[in-house]
Amino acid sequence: MSRVRGWCPGALRPMESGDGWITRIRPHGGRLSPVQTEEIARAARDHGNGLIDLTGRANLQIRGVTPDSHAPLIEALRALGLIDADIGAEQRRNIIVTPFADPETDGLAAKLEAALAASALPLPSKFGFAVDTGPAPVLQDIPADIRLERGADGGLILRADGCAYGTRYHDATEALALAEWFLAQGGAPEGRGRMAGLIARGVSPPDAVLSPAPALTPPVPGDVPQGILLSVEFGQLKAETLADLAALGPLRVTPWRMLLIEGAVSVPALPGLIAEPGDPRLRLRACTGAPGCRHAHAPTRALARQLAPHLPEGRVLHVSGCAKGCGWPRAADLTFTATPEGFDLIRGGCASDIPQLRGLPPARLPEVL
Numbered sequence: 001m002s003r004v005r006g007w008c009p010g011a012l013r014p015m016e017s018g019d020g021w022i023t024r025i026r027p028h029g030g031r032l033s034p035v036q037t038e039e040i041a042r043a044a045r046d047h048g049n050g051l052i053d054l055t056g057r058a059n060l061q062i063r064g065v066t067p068d069s070h071a072p073l074i075e076a077l078r079a080l081g082l083i084d085a086d087i088g089a090e091q092r093r094n095i096i097v098t099p100f101a102d103p104e105t106d107g108l109a110a111k112l113e114a115a116l117a118a119s120a121l122p123l124p125s126k127f128g129f130a131v132d133t134g135p136a137p138v139l140q141d142i143p144a145d146i147r148l149e150r151g152a153d154g155g156l157i158l159r160a161d162g163c164a165y166g167t168r169y170h171d172a173t174e175a176l177a178l179a180e181w182f183l184a185q186g187g188a189p190e191g192r193g194r195m196a197g198l199i200a201r202g203v204s205p206p207d208a209v210l211s212p213a214p215a216l217t218p219p220v221p222g223d224v225p226q227g228i229l230l231s232v233e234f235g236q237l238k239a240e241t242l243a244d245l246a247a248l249g250p251l252r253v254t255p256w257r258m259l260l261i262e263g264a265v266s267v268p269a270l271p272g273l274i275a276e277p278g279d280p281r282l283r284l285r286a287c288t289g290a291p292g293c294r295h296a297h298a299p300t301r302a303l304a305r306q307l308a309p310h311l312p313e314g315r316v317l318h319v320s321g322c323a324k325g326c327g328w329p330r331a332a333d334l335t336f337t338a339t340p341e342g343f344d345l346i347r348g349g350c351a352s353d354i355p356q357l358r359g360l361p362p363a364r365l366p367e368v369l
């Protein structure tokens, strides 16, 4: 089994971190049955350190896996239908499905998944698809290279990320043809590259003239037509909490580090879950930090919780263990980036942007806020 650093992990190809191997699970169609959820929770306890991350690509990650526990973990996940035929198939099956999917959307996602599994396209590891064909697009701010969406006329369109317009969509062969076009245009020299980068170089797919429907704002925790959306503090759950959720109904995994419990009308208060849209923890972002990440210069999440009462109303605070900014790879109102000399403050930028203040000790951060 290979271990690869600095690369998008999968289940078959885990990534090493400060607390062991990270093993990523890609739920089919973004759904987990109660049995799958319960068994993932059990596997995280038995073969990992009992912590499960929700990722920005609507995946789950079991943390703390070891060289000895990885093989039995894969067997447990294989029995749940969550393991692909090989690493290539796992890498290609990089699909985010809107959690507000209707049966038509579920069918479109399943056909795209099957077409990708049957293909041998050498797509870059981060190259992905979004199936965003619910009542209105909700995934336009979520990274994806090829988007299947509702057009402004209500019909289905296929759109290259970065391109304002798409083409009429009929079946999955068209999505694969767009991926082939990306490769043929030189979108992935040396196996790396993204669609938006190719489009930014002035290349456009032929016949792209159809506008997507206007996007909705990202959802907040609370009631939705399909059930109840719950946010997860810092996107990390304990296995016990996941097992408790399994008893409440099937889950839909979202790219906003929220879980949709299908058909639920009420949920009990569970540790680390956020059910209220006004909860101030929704304005905190923090990566794994020390000691879970070997690149971190300081702990992050406990510090973010301590700083929450000092955070001005309506502002988003990001505490990052290093300049990579995994916990929020975009601008925040206030970002503290840990460095070997202390914390840098960046206003209105990303963790790697030029700071306004440098080398702050943790004790000074409340006053700076």
Ligand code: SF4
Residues within 6 Å of the ligand: 287, 288, 289, 290, 293, 294, 295, 296, 297, 320, 321, 322, 323, 324, 325, 326, 327
């Ligand atoms: S941002 Fe956080 S999780 Fe990402 S590499 Fe840096 S310390 Fe690790």
